[in-house]
Amino acid sequence: MISVKDISFAYKNADGKAEKPILSRFSLDLPENTVTAVMGESGSGKTTLAKLLLGLQKPDSGEITGLDGKRISAVFQEDRLLPWYSARKNIASVLTDTKAENDALTEAILEETELTASADKPIRELSGGMQRRVAIGRALAFGGDLLILDEPLKGLDEELQKRIVPRIKKRFPTILLITHSEDEAKLFGAAKTVRLK
Incomplete structure (x- = not known):
């Protein structure tokens, strides 16, 4: 199981000094074969969490375990x-x-x-x-072993969402869903929901 343990992270300014912390002693377990939803408003650290899991950022403190040998796929907010x-x-x-x-x-x-x-x-x-x-x-x-979805259904109409989500879940039983939408979390059948403030 992938686990985030007591992660703290703050972006740095031009002088290399930490700005307001984005995540402070945040912990989260991602059980296999489960959809875990992380919810919160813009700026609460949802996308930063995804970047930390993907290795695009490094935490200031804390650790992420269970990634050895794991292949992670992602859909970012921007299509890229x-x-x-x-x-x-x-x-x-x-x-x-x-x-x-x-x-x-x-x-x-x-x-x-x-x-x-x-x-x-x-x-x-x-x-x-x-x-x-x-x-x-x-x-x-x-x-891969984990799919990270950051606001994945933007621009898709409701009927299309209902058709595509089961197909996503069939290929990836373990998902971290980053969203601000209760409806999106329900559509994915999130078994666990964590809220960032």
């Missing part, structure tokens, strides 16, 4: 897509198996994210909601 690639190529860009295996997985994920008809369009020609689905698809293709 390759704009010169098509939806298909963005999803396939994280794959390392043989071409036949990659092609089969890419096609399956395009279908699961309902992007088959737009698979070969450049990203810049896709709507915001479609780009969001490409970002989700890329994370699903990358695979």
Whole structure:
């Protein structure tokens, strides 16, 4: 199990001095085969927590255990897509198996994210909601032991959310959902909810 233990973190100013702490002695366990929701307003440290788990930031104190040998996939608040690639190529860009295996997985994920008809369009020609689905698809293709979702359903209508969430959960039984939405946490069936202030 991945555990966050007594983590403290503050961003530094230009002089290298710590500003207001974002997280202070924060602890969280992420049980396997469970959706854990972390909720809170903007600036409460939700995205910072994701960056710490991904190793993009280092805590000032405390530790994160259980990451050894774990593969973590993520959907960030920003889609972070390759704009010169098509939806298909963005999803396939994280794959390392043989071409036949990659092609089969890419096609399956395009279908699961309902992007088959737009698979070969450049990203810049896709709507915001479609780009969001490409970002989700890329994370699903990358695979792993834990999926971190940071406000994953923005731009998706309610019916589409209801269809896609079960497909996400089928591929990733262990999820850290970062959201400000009670409805989103319920839709994912979060078994555990932690609130940041």
